Amino acid sequence: xxxxxxxxxxxxxxxxxxxxxxxxxxxxxxxxxxxxxxxxxxxxxxxxxxxxxxxxxxxxxxxxxxxxxxxxxxxxxxxxxxxxxxxxxxxxxxxxxxxxxxxxxxxxxxxxxxxxxx
Amino acid sequence: xxxxxxxxxxxxxxxxxxxxxxxxxxxxxxxxxxxxxxxxxxxxxxxxxxxxxxxxxxxxxxxxxxxxxxxxxxxxxxxxxxxxxxxxxxxxxxxxxxxxxxxxxxx
Numbered sequence: 001x002x003x004x005x006x007x008x009x010x011x012x013x014x015x016x017x018x019x020x021x022x023x024x025x026x027x028x029x030x031x032x033x034x035x036x037x038x039x040x041x042x043x044x045x046x047x048x049x050x051x052x053x054x055x056x057x058x059x060x061x062x063x064x065x066x067x068x069x070x071x072x073x074x075x076x077x078x079x080x081x082x083x084x085x086x087x088x089x090x091x092x093x094x095x096x097x098x099x100x101x102x103x104x105x106x107x108x109x110x111x112x113x114x115x116x117x118x
Numbered sequence: 119x120x121x122x123x124x125x126x127x128x129x130x131x132x133x134x135x136x137x138x139x140x141x142x143x144x145x146x147x148x149x150x151x152x153x154x155x156x157x158x159x160x161x162x163x164x165x166x167x168x169x170x171x172x173x174x175x176x177x178x179x180x181x182x183x184x185x186x187x188x189x190x191x192x193x194x195x196x197x198x199x200x201x202x203x204x205x206x207x208x209x210x211x212x213x214x215x216x217x218x219x220x221x222x223x224x225x
Contacts (some may be wrong), residue, residue: 038162038217046154046162046205046217059213062119095161103207103215104152104167106174111161 002026004096004109012090012116018083022096022109029072030054034099035079037070039092040111047092051099052079086116120144120208124218131201131223137193139221141206146186150210153182153191156220157202166191167209193223201225 008020022035029035036051050060050070058070067084083090093113097105121144131137141151149169154162164173166182169189179194193200206218 034213045219046156046207048207048213048215048217051213051215061214097161099209100164100173101152101167101209102150102211103209103213104164105162106164108161108163 002098002107004098004107006094006096006109006112008112008114010113010115012086012114013118014087014116015085018081018086018090018114018116020081020094020096020112020114022079022081024077024079024098027098028074029077029079030074034103035072036097036099036103036105037079037081038095038097038105039090040095041089041092048103049081049083049094051103088116090114091116119214120147120216122206122208122216122218124204124206124221126221127219128222128224130225131196132225133196133198135196137196137200137223139191139193139204139206139223141184141189141191141218143187143189143208147189147208147210149185150208151182151184151189152207152209153180154205154207155200155202156205162205165204196223198225 034051037049052058093111098107100106153166156162
C-alpha cells in the first residue's frame with residue numbers, strides 16, 4: 001500500500017523559507033509517476049504548487065515559480081518542497097500526492113498545516 | 119494558464135436525488151479532467167480521471183462525462199456520505215495543472 005507523509009515546521013516567520021518533506025512508503029519514487037505538492041488555504045480551494053516527474057524534471061505553478069523549488073532524495077524515498085520569502089498568503093494545508101495520470105492524484109498524504117506568522 | 123470554472127458553487131440536495139456538477143475550462147483539455155471529493159479535515163479523494171474513468175474503489179453511482187471545455191460529474195442517488203465538496207482539475211500529460219473553485223453538495 002502506498003503511503004505518503006508530510007513533515008516540517010508548522011510555523012514559519014514572514015520572509016523566511018518554508019521547507020517540507022514528503023516521505024513515501026510502498027512505492028519507489030524513482031519508478032514512475034509525478035510526485036507533487038498541492039496546498040489549500042483555510043476555507044479555500046485546492047491550489048497546485050508543483051510536481052516532480054520520476055526522472056527528476058520539476059514543474060511549478062506559474063504564480064509561485066519565482067519562489068518555489070522541489071527536489072528528490074531517492075535513497076530516502078522523499079520529495080521536498082521549499083518556498084522562499086513567505087507571507088501570510090502562503091498559510092495553508094500542504095499536501096503531497098502521487099500523480100497517477102499526469103496531475104490526477106490517487107494517493108495523498110494527510111496534509112500539514114503551515115502558518116506564516118511572526 | 120487554463121482556468122476552470124465550477125458551477126453551481128453550492129448544490130442543495132436530498133438523499134436519493136441525482137446531483138449534476140459542472141466544470142468549464144478556458145481552453146480545450148481534450149479529456150484530461152479529474153474529479154475529487156473532499157470532506158472536512160480530510161485529503162481529497164480521486165473519483166474520476168480522464169473525464170470518465172472511475173478510480174479504484176469508487177462506487178458506480180459516480181460518473182463523469184465531457185470533453186473539450188465542458189465536463190460533468192453526476193452522482194446518482196445521493197448517499198449521506200456523498201455530501202462534501204467536489205473539485206475538478208486539469209491533468210494533461212504536462213503541467214501546469216489547475217483546480218476549479220469547488221462545488222459544495224449540501225443536504
